[in-house]
Amino acid sequence: MMGGMAEGDTILRAKHRLADALVGQSIAVATPNPRGRAAGVERLDGRTLEGIDAHGKHLLFDFGDLVLHSHLGMSGGWHVYPRAARWRRPRSSAWVVLGGERQDAVQFGGPTLRVLPASRVAIDPQLARLGPDILAPDLDLDAVVASFRAADQSRTLGDALLDQRLTAGIGNIFKSEACFGARVDPWRPLSQVTDEELRTVLDQARAQMLNAVKAGGRHRFAVYKHRGPCGRCRGPVRHRGQGDANRTTWWCERCQV
Ligand SMILES: [Zn+2]
Structure with missing residues (x-):
């Protein structure tokens, strides 16, 4: 269900x-x-x-x-x-x-x-208008990175991850989880995110979402709707609306830089 x-x-x-x-x-x-x-x-x-x-x-x-x-x-x-x-x-x-x-x-x-x-x-x-499906079996990650590079580089990473024209399938949960997995601050503008970091974030989103498919709804989240300190560094987990649609982003202020 x-x-x-x-x-x-x-x-x-x-x-x-x-x-x-x-x-x-x-x-x-x-x-x-x-x-x-x-x-x-x-x-x-x-x-x-x-x-x-x-x-x-x-x-x-x-x-x-x-x-x-x-x-x-x-x-x-x-x-x-x-x-x-x-x-x-x-x-x-x-x-x-x-x-x-x-x-x-x-x-x-x-x-x-x-x-x-x-x-x-x-x-x-x-x-x-949809970008490549993040879960496509033959996903070309370099092409996705290139589409992020062609976007407005003043947009924040967390906001751009939700743009279905850049890559289709990532929603609010895995936007937060992927940035946490890659230890990248979702509030950085794209201009300050390297290709390598982008690749890691997208890789994380894909791997975590495929795991969630296998787990069938029993997948546990690291920062999304997380209460209490970060499970990785005990730093504070914050949440705040991000982007034009003001979709809530969850992140650890200490270990995501
Ligand atoms: Zn942390």
Whole structure:
């Protein structure tokens, strides 16, 4: 089950669970909440789900020449239930139900749910602007470092890590955790972060998120929402809103320089 802040690791886990439940099957679509009907997802009813792609925090369900695009934002979640099981949220708040042979996948909430032609995915403004997925098996870290170098160098590191156009998939949790793992102060402007440090931070984000996928929600965080002194140096762990969106960053003032 997933909810709260959906970052790339959570999305990848959801993708595996959804794929296990539904791929290769003819899907019965239901839209208990009007939001799903407005998205036109009934057009997918009876089609075969051929695969699911995760890109950053986006999920793309491949229905042949049509694609279902879902983004969960801060509030959305995908749940998978055995047929006839009790749901953990009211049916009226389900935007879409994708019914497979034995299980139902249900999206509750989230900013994006829409159907688009497969031919449009590559040129869609919302999707084409995304940077390389931090969890992509063939990630080219040098290319990601280059995209950070091409960005406004007065931006702080913690703020830039959330920019999905530079790299897709890092959210508020792993922004903080990756900087801690790399011992780099997230408040430094990019102009004062070396290529080597950037590479280490991105490496940390990727490794930690892949670990979190394996841990299946039992992953423990070092600084994110951490109470008390730093587990590494006993220095003070601070938190403060960062960037235009004022997203809270957690960091150790002593061992992240
Ligand atoms: Zn510390």
